[in-house]
Amino acid sequence: MVRKCNCPEHFPDWDNTDVDLTGHCILKLNIPMFMNMPLAFEAYLQRQQREVENLELQERWPRFILTRSGVLRGQIIRLLEHTQSPSRHLGYMPTPFNAKAMLHNGDIGTIKQNVRALQHSIFDEGKIPGELYLSYLTCPKCTRHEDMKILLLRRWVQSARLTKKINKRKIT
Numbered sequence: 001m002v003r004k005c006n007c008p009e010h011f012p013d014w015d016n017t018d019v020d021l022t023g024h025c026i027l028k029l030n031i032p033m034f035m036n037m038p039l040a041f042e043a044y045l046q047r048q049q050r051e052v053e054n055l056e057l058q059e060r061w062p063r064f065i066l067t068r069s070g071v072l073r074g075q076i077i078r079l080l081e082h083t084q085s086p087s088r089h090l091g092y093m094p095t096p097f098n099a100k101a102m103l104h105n106g107d108i109g110t111i112k113q114n115v116r117a118l119q120h121s122i123f124d125e126g127k128i129p130g131e132l133y134l135s136y137l138t139c140p141k142c143t144r145h146e147d148m149k150i151l152l153l154r155r156w157v158q159s160a161r162l163t164k165k166i167n168k169r170k171i172t
Helices: 041-054 114-125 160-171
Strands: 016-018 025-034 065-068 073-079 090-094 098-105 129-134 149-160
Touching: 025 041, 041 073, 098 114, 098 160, 114 129
Parallel strands: none
Antiparallel strands: 016 098, 025 073, 025 090, 065 073, 065 129, 098 149, 129 149
């Protein structure tokens, strides 16, 4: 079945959970950005979709795309079933790759409070937050009919020092 929109048919139920994507097979494409805003985002999504179709790659969740922004360059990442392919864009998530997920109902303009809440929850668990990944679960075509949903993934690293401080505060 060919979809006319970019919404994922199925997506993982990761809301308020820790996710371990260590060593997961991915298709990663670098995209140009200007001040954290993607340039020609739709064109790069279509390019990546063509590569998935041409190489007959099996996606874990079709059209589920993680976006990482940067000042001048970002990435769009698709999670794949483990496979071998001649694509230079095929790779694996780094080790370790732990992330905490949160589902945001609303558009990108209202995301700031949930990003802060996600970051605070990571600190409260004795972890240090890292990169932020977004996954748009509702495409712009479908926002006319339903609310926008964005899945936030914040990578984290366990910190013994921070855990020790938090435990000390709980005792006192």
